[in-house]
Amino acid sequence: MCFSTVKTTEVLGNIQMLNAHISDEVRSFLKGFIERILEEEFKLYIGRDRYQRRKPKEIRIYRNGYRVRYYLTIWSQVLKLKVPRSRSSNFKPLLFRKGGMTSEQLDHMMIQMWSEGSSYRDIINIVNRIYGQNFSLAKLNSMIRALHEYVEQYHNKPIEKAYDCIYIDGLELTIKEFPRKTFVDLKTKKAKNAVMLGVLGQRKEKNKIIREMIDYELCQQEDSTNYIRLLERLKRRGLTVDKFRLAVHDGHMAITKAIKTVYNKENVIQQECLIHHMRNVINKIQNRTNKDQLKNDLWKVYSAVSEKEFLKLHKKTFQKWYDLEKEAMEQFGKLNSRMFSKYQFNVEIHKDIHSNNPIERYFREIRRRTKAIGIFESLSSADRLLFLTIENINQRRGSIPTNSNLVFTH
Template structure:
């Protein structure tokens, strides 16, 4: 994504604050900022500042045209710069509107289809600042779908992702007059430099070995390479698909899910010592030491009937739950899918406004827009998820 650098005219903003009525302050400040951003973006496109003479210039300024731009604080009246060659198109604010477009389009599709609640129209008015027509919804949908599809199918050949975290999110979709559950498969890749990216998502009819295989094969077809470790929960279809699609790749069982599974099989009462001992094992990063503690705990409790199932579960899944100590170089953040859980929570927060998607395209649109924005935020940050300097 292009990074635009410019100097904000602070005096002009301060003047607006001093002379505007309270209700118009936010709108006027945003209008000034967006106009300045677009002005600077035009200069970067032309490769010359105003009145500057330079051999690198590729076009000339050609005035402005007026455009209304809808935000949560109301409709802004912007002066959009033009160039003589007609090739300049400002894009600095498109990312900030993308999610709002997706949510608005999905809600209005529900409203038009007759499957929404009475609150939907009020939410739409609050987001738009004015009433909207069906043609406006159609316009938003036409603009957003190609963006999501292009990003969803983009090439992954330029980067290797040694670590992949994956999970599924269930959503409700209206199909043939019925409300059915669909699975949204999501994958996050960690690059060789330790940065995180959302490398793919796919909405399918269920979670099974076939759907996971379809998802993994689509990632490979787009150029996913260099995978050393896949982190996920222990869904049988998912695990089987990992082993089928990623030969010679280790699988890390999410420790958070695994620990929860073990403790659910332990007694609810008078089992504090056992529970604390199990939790202590999963705090270790040395697999040999953890294995020794595990064996000792199993030997102590497995013959006690009420602990037998929990011990057997721990013993059977232990090795898979500590693969990050070897294939993942011991990075603690690779021992669970917590990163994906947080991402899913953000999708749930937005999806909760809708409840039931009117169709699969609407679900793909909204979830795709949310994931695109999160991806852009991660890629645009200098903060590494893993300190890959070992």
């Protein structure tokens, strides 16, 4: 192609125009070059040139026009290629088996970007600017909706692994489909109108500790009915009492009631989170100058290595602080047997089972990744989007993928 002197000066004076021109020329060359390679490979595949005829007995494969495939190279944006198609067999060019990114791989990459915390608009802007694809919110939404079968597999796959313990807790969300909280609720509670009830399992694989979200339930409130629904589904899937040794939770009576209802004839050991008990006491402190010293004394009690030591330190601390912080000590004096369950286990694992911190850390991961969403449009969309986030975190922590077609890279 030849440019006049005027045209050359004009192009050189505008770097963006020059870059665009070079990019267009490279794309045009690569498109023609690759399509020529595909045509030659297809000739070898069917054993004859285009329009060449054979005797009926020799004919095995017929041409059937072309199909469009997208291909990403390091030299250009996504190329839209015409790939020869056969009528009676599945022609798979070597080009799409290795060395490039197909449209399916690009879709998978966008799904992973979302699961790691990128917003819809961030993903679309990146794809449009770097890869030259014209993606819209509607197209990305349709891709997410197509993952429904994976969500169903996750909620229903059999539980075969045994867990050292499970952690149970709830994470507040906002889902537009659910009714908004009333003015009275807003005066006493947070504005979020939904909750994700989760069960996190901890197991050991060789020398590695794996903590994975086994299942979750989306509902309007954290009550025993919804916890029962979640635990009954887990029990049907295989989470029987012989598959876990201990259930750790924050002491919410709805969880205690649900465990007794679902596993009523079996002795499920429960451990209440001692960190929650400690916070409840600290919140009752009247004189803030006492906070640091009292907090240290409380921690010595709750981190005791035996039940005998716990009760001894508890009595000592209670007597020391009762006159100074009566309201806090009344809260501190509320003991129950579920606070001492950890002493049935080896002291080396007390730090893992005396609090609900593992599932709270998991919830922080979910919050960080779903922050870009803010408000979920519907229950089904929240289910799909939370599944993607949880599946990504689970795989990163060493879990087996729910489906071999949805494997995240880390």
